[in-house]
Amino acid sequence: MSTSTRIFLAVSVFIIIIDSLFVVLNAFFAREALQQHFDSWGDDRRATYSILRDQTLDTMQVLAEIFSRDPQLHALFIEGRDAVISEGGGPGGEEAAIFRTALLKRLQPAWTVARRDFKLRQLHFHIGPASLSFLRVHQPDHYGDRMDNLRHIIVDATADGQRRSGFELGRIYSGLRGVVPIFPTIGKHRGAAIGALEVGTSYQPLLEILEYHTGSDFAVLLKADRVDRAMWDQFRKDLVTLERDDLVVEATTSKCIARVINEVPSNLFEGRSQDQLQIAHFQRADDRWIVVATWPLEDYLSRTRSQGGTPGFVAVCDDVTGEMDAYQRRLATSVIYAIVAFLALEIVLYFAIRNGTRHLQRRVEAATQSIRDLNSALKVRAETDSLTGLLNRTTFYAIAEETRHRVQQQAQGLSVAMIDIDHFKRINDHYGHVIGDQVIRAIAQTLRATVRDGDLVCRYGGEEFLLLLQHPVARDEALEASSTLEAVATRIHAAVSALRIPIDQPDAEIRVTVSVGVTEMHGDEALECAINRADGLLYAAKRGGRNRVVRG
Numbered sequence: 001m002s003t004s005t006r007i008f009l010a011v012s013v014f015i016i017i018i019d020s021l022f023v024v025l026n027a028f029f030a031r032e033a034l035q036q037h038f039d040s041w042g043d044d045r046r047a048t049y050s051i052l053r054d055q056t057l058d059t060m061q062v063l064a065e066i067f068s069r070d071p072q073l074h075a076l077f078i079e080g081r082d083a084v085i086s087e088g089g090g091p092g093g094e095e096a097a098i099f100r101t102a103l104l105k106r107l108q109p110a111w112t113v114a115r116r117d118f119k120l121r122q123l124h125f126h127i128g129p130a131s132l133s134f135l136r137v138h139q140p141d142h143y144g145d146r147m148d149n150l151r152h153i154i155v156d157a158t159a160d161g162q163r164r165s166g167f168e169l170g171r172i173y174s175g176l177r178g179v180v181p182i183f184p185t186i187g188k189h190r191g192a193a194i195g196a197l198e199v200g201t202s203y204q205p206l207l208e209i210l211e212y213h214t215g216s217d218f219a220v221l222l223k224a225d226r227v228d229r230a231m232w233d234q235f236r237k238d239l240v241t242l243e244r245d246d247l248v249v250e251a252t253t254s255k256c257i258a259r260v261i262n263e264v265p266s267n268l269f270e271g272r273s274q275d276q277l278q279i280a281h282f283q284r285a286d287d288r289w290i291v292v293a294t295w296p297l298e299d300y301l302s303r304t305r306s307q308g309g310t311p312g313f314v315a316v317c318d319d320v321t322g323e324m325d326a327y328q329r330r331l332a333t334s335v336i337y338a339i340v341a342f343l344a345l346e347i348v349l350y351f352a353i354r355n356g357t358r359h360l361q362r363r364v365e366a367a368t369q370s371i372r373d374l375n376s377a378l379k380v381r382a383e384t385d386s387l388t389g390l391l392n393r394t395t396f397y398a399i400a401e402e403t404r405h406r407v408q409q410q411a412q413g414l415s416v417a418m419i420d421i422d423h424f425k426r427i428n429d430h431y432g433h434v435i436g437d438q439v440i441r442a443i444a445q446t447l448r449a450t451v452r453d454g455d456l457v458c459r460y461g462g463e464e465f466l467l468l469l470q471h472p473v474a475r476d477e478a479l480e481a482s483s484t485l486e487a488v489a490t491r492i493h494a495a496v497s498a499l500r501i502p503i504d505q506p507d508a509e510i511r512v513t514v515s516v517g518v519t520e521m522h523g524d525e526a527l528e529c530a531i532n533r534a535d536g537l538l539y540a541a542k543r544g545g546r547n548r549v550v551r552g
């Protein structure tokens with residue numbers, strides 16, 4: 001795998017990790033936001049419920065107060081109560097019935113109005129101590145029963161003469177009740193009361209107001225065992241039952257609440273502290289998303305004495321399919337963003353790495369080429385003479401040995417020629433070293449041009465040149481070789497003599513001559529021997545007057 005592929009894969013993995021992190025964080029924050037939205041929704045619904053419940057209880061108490069302060073009603077109740085006592089308690093006798101009927105008749109118009117305007121379910125006169133039912137205006141045929149162990153709110157009010165309110169389960173209905181004690185004289189509010197007046201309403205109207213203000217569906221759910229203990233059977237059977245048999249519906253704003261409650265996670269109705277709010281959202285079988293909040297219902301005993309535990313729960317629910325769709329859209333959008341960002345980054349990464357690699361390749365190629373050039377320049381410099389470009393002495397010896405070996409195998413002959421420029425010192429002295437160099441270069445070129453391709457030309461030192469000349473014919477044809485050798489040497493000598501070296505001076509050109517010593521190599525003779533012999537012959541040519549070829 002190439003480095004660029006490895007980089008691409010590593011960066012891709014990094015992008016995938018960042019992308020995944022983005023999706024996970026987005027999902028986390030979206031879920032948090034949704035949960036917060038549901039929490040504040042639940043808090044808001046419970047707060048609205050609490051305000052309206054307290055307001056309803058206050059209203060019940062105020063109404064009870066108003067009725068109890070009517071002097072005629074007060075007087076009729078006192079006389080009725082006295083009649084019951086004198087007629088043996090319980091329902092009383094005929095005299096008690098007279099006062100009960102008169103009381104009912106006197107109350108009827110006000111009851112009709114109050115029931116309509118305040119949705120009253122109950123107006124009930126109790127005889128103290130504790131509770132003996134004297135008159136149920138809402139159900140005049142039922143009287144004379146005791147509720148000492150059932151209606152604690154009445155028992156307490158007649159015992160200490162204090163007004164009270166609260167929710168209590170009842171035999172006919174479970175209600176929000178306001179109770180005021182009745183004393184022998186109106187306005188006297190001290191000590192034990194002789195009776196109490198109770199005004200009550202059910203949860204149903206309160207839930208309807210809640211629904212009107214909040215737009216949410218509410219239900220009051222009672223524990224089935226508590227209802228079984230408190231209610232008369234003929235009223236108990238009217239309550240809506242649920243699939244779960246531990247709860248019954250006391251009041252609701254939604255006909256389909258039973259269906260919702262049946263699907264709610266059951267921990268929403270488990271025991272918990274009085275104030276605790278539980279919220280859950282879930283998808284129903286019909287694909288609608290529902291959010292449900294529940295909190296414990298307070299009754300008179302659980303509120304005032306922390307006894308008996310909660311009698312049930314208040315439940316509120318809303319259809320949040322729109323919010324859940326938006327939440328799921330947000331999740332899907334973040335995934336799409338992540339994929340698009342990933343693809344875009346991958347494309348950018350691909351081209352960046354490709355361009356980077358190409359750029360790098362070009363730089364490497366350029367660097368390699370310049371190293372090659374440098375190497376060949378160094379090679380040329382190491383192998384050649386810098387002034388003339390001819391082979392230097394070391395390279396000459398190396399190549400000459402190879403040539404000698406090869407030529408011997410081919411039975412060819414070799415000759416060595418030593419050439420020296422005549423009176424070169426005078427040129428230097430007369431024209432200077434720069435011109436001297438120019439002359440050396442010109443001679444070198446002439447030598448190179450005069451010999452054949454396979455021959456070697458070397459600057460032996462200063463103004464001296466060494467040549468290795470290959471014979472064009474076989475070694476045994478000695479005569480022809482000898483004459484060819486002579487011809488080559490003479491040609492070199494002549495070429496130099498004919499040379500006119502132009503210079504940038506008034507007398508325009510320089511002419512030079514050379515002395516040449518040339519000799520043929522014998523058999524396996526060492527190169528050094530032939531060179532020494534050629535050097536000796538060159539010396540002979542110098543001594544002989546220069547400007548000549550001496551062969552030996």
Ligand SMILES: Nc1nc2c(ncn2[C@@H]2O[C@H](COP(=O)(O)OP(=O)(O)OP(=O)(O)O)[C@@H](O)[C@H]2O)c(=O)[nH]1
Pocket residue numbers: 387420421422423424425426428432433434435436437440461462463542546
């Ligand atoms: N310009 C120049 N001069 C060089 C170079 N190498 C050697 N010389 C000079 O060549 C001259 C050689 O002089 P000599 O050895 O006396 O020989 P010559 O004057 O050529 O006389 P003969 O060889 O006896 O004909 C010296 O002055 C050197 O300084 C070079 O590379 N460039």
